[in-house]
Amino acid sequence: xxxxxxxxxxxxxxxxxxxxxxxxxxxxxxxxxxxxxxxxxxxxxxxxxxxxxxxxxxxxxxxxxxxxxxxxxxxxxxxxx
Numbered sequence: 001x002x003x004x005x006x007x008x009x010x011x012x013x014x015x016x017x018x019x020x021x022x023x024x025x026x027x028x029x030x031x032x033x034x035x036x037x038x039x040x041x042x043x044x045x046x047x048x049x050x051x052x053x054x055x056x057x058x059x060x061x062x063x064x065x066x067x068x069x070x071x072x073x074x075x076x077x078x079x080x081x
Contacts, residue, residue, distance in 0.1 A: 017073055018073070021072055022069070
């Protein structure tokens with residue numbers, strides 16, 4: 001399997017900032033899950049692999065998610081100044 005996220009060709013379209021934010025969030029979630037598993041292993045606790053998904057709370061709409069991503073991107077830009 002090869003990593004096709006980086007482009008050697010200038011003909012390819014650039015990745016939209018919202019997609020980059022989503023990719024970053026996914027990578028951070030995977031890293032957090034790894035850190036939790038590693039912490040459990042170091043503490044001698046067996047990781048049973050259980051994942052809890054809460055379904056009793058309000059579900060955000062697409063507009064809510066877009067605002068969340070836009071806010072995160074804006075914060076990121078402001079930190080770079």
